[in-house]
Amino acid sequence: MLETMRWADHQLILLDQTKLPGEVCYFTCTNYQDVVDAIKRLVVRGAPAIGAAAAYGMVLAAWSGSQKDSAAFHEELGHAARELAASRPTAVNLFWALDRMKQRINPAQAPAMIYQTLLEEAHGILREDLILNQKMGRLGQELIPQAGSILTHCNAGALATGGYGTALGVIRAAHEAGKKVQVFADETRPLLQGARLTAFELMEENIPVTLITDSMAGSVMQKGWVDLVLVGADRITANGDVANKIGTYSLAVLAHAHGIPFYVAAPVSTFDLTLAAGEDIPIEERSPEEVRNIFGFQSAPLDVPVFNPAFDVTPHHLISAIITEKGIIHHPDQEIIKKIIL
Numbered sequence: 001m002l003e004t005m006r007w008a009d010h011q012l013i014l015l016d017q018t019k020l021p022g023e024v025c026y027f028t029c030t031n032y033q034d035v036v037d038a039i040k041r042l043v044v045r046g047a048p049a050i051g052a053a054a055a056y057g058m059v060l061a062a063w064s065g066s067q068k069d070s071a072a073f074h075e076e077l078g079h080a081a082r083e084l085a086a087s088r089p090t091a092v093n094l095f096w097a098l099d100r101m102k103q104r105i106n107p108a109q110a111p112a113m114i115y116q117t118l119l120e121e122a123h124g125i126l127r128e129d130l131i132l133n134q135k136m137g138r139l140g141q142e143l144i145p146q147a148g149s150i151l152t153h154c155n156a157g158a159l160a161t162g163g164y165g166t167a168l169g170v171i172r173a174a175h176e177a178g179k180k181v182q183v184f185a186d187e188t189r190p191l192l193q194g195a196r197l198t199a200f201e202l203m204e205e206n207i208p209v210t211l212i213t214d215s216m217a218g219s220v221m222q223k224g225w226v227d228l229v230l231v232g233a234d235r236i237t238a239n240g241d242v243a244n245k246i247g248t249y250s251l252a253v254l255a256h257a258h259g260i261p262f263y264v265a266a267p268v269s270t271f272d273l274t275l276a277a278g279e280d281i282p283i284e285e286r287s288p289e290e291v292r293n294i295f296g297f298q299s300a301p302l303d304v305p306v307f308n309p310a311f312d313v314t315p316h317h318l319i320s321a322i323i324t325e326k327g328i329i330h331h332p333d334q335e336i337i338k339k340i341i342l
């Protein structure tokens, strides 16, 4: 599988996900502003991957600032932390990773030492994500039948993480355990992460996948072709409400109407226990051009008003279980979430 990101020679090399699957090319970040730009443009995307990229953004700021005096160095780190935090608002892993990096800054240390500490921390964030995704996969695959058809949305795979994936990690683990899984991948308008990335990832792994447009999900459920829905998450509140890619809520309602289990797979770093419920989650709104155009082709009147939220919120009562690296949270609510993740 292609690597989402790599650190080499004081640069962050990102697989450019805006170009997949047609082209495999890389975007090189030499300063933190490049990382901010890459996160905003979805060169790197998916909650855990955004967090890891932001961590490396702090390392780049430390590298460029390390030639300056101590006050200018810390000012540079402060700017970087603020600009990275403002790049995308919904995935809490971004803020989690930045907090983790900030905690490692010891003002008593020399800039070169702080740079080294931050680099090790960023490597740790990326490495740990892969390991906990594999753990989540092992735990979560218990929920997948011996022969099962799974519907997924957006891309919660290796490309969205430090490797292996969250929702796709569970599917990978079931496949590796010898289960006969087959996947319906929602195309995921407007930016087609399902078509471009999930279909690509699953085909690379020889996991049977059928691509459908978002509006076909109800129909395939009605035909009895879906055993369960499995998606990732960008932020989960204390009561178990889940923000994920726009269209996820509709799938949860459809799954409920058809009596199909609806599962979410996400690491503990995706939980935000400071927010009581889903309505508190900041939802990113993206450019109207993403809806008026399909990859450069005008598909709507130039000036038609557009509503383009990147995420929606699925209330916890529609969620059968949340799969984490610390265990499976069945029928999530505040009490059981605290018991499992704290």
Ligand code: MRU
Binding pocket: 042, 045, 046, 047, 048, 091, 153, 154, 155, 156, 157, 160, 161, 165, 166, 167, 193, 231, 232, 233, 234, 244, 245, 246, 310
């Ligand atoms: O806008 P994106 O592509 O960053 O949205 C990604 C998703 O919604 C994923 O499902 C979520 O981040 C989980 S990734 C493991």
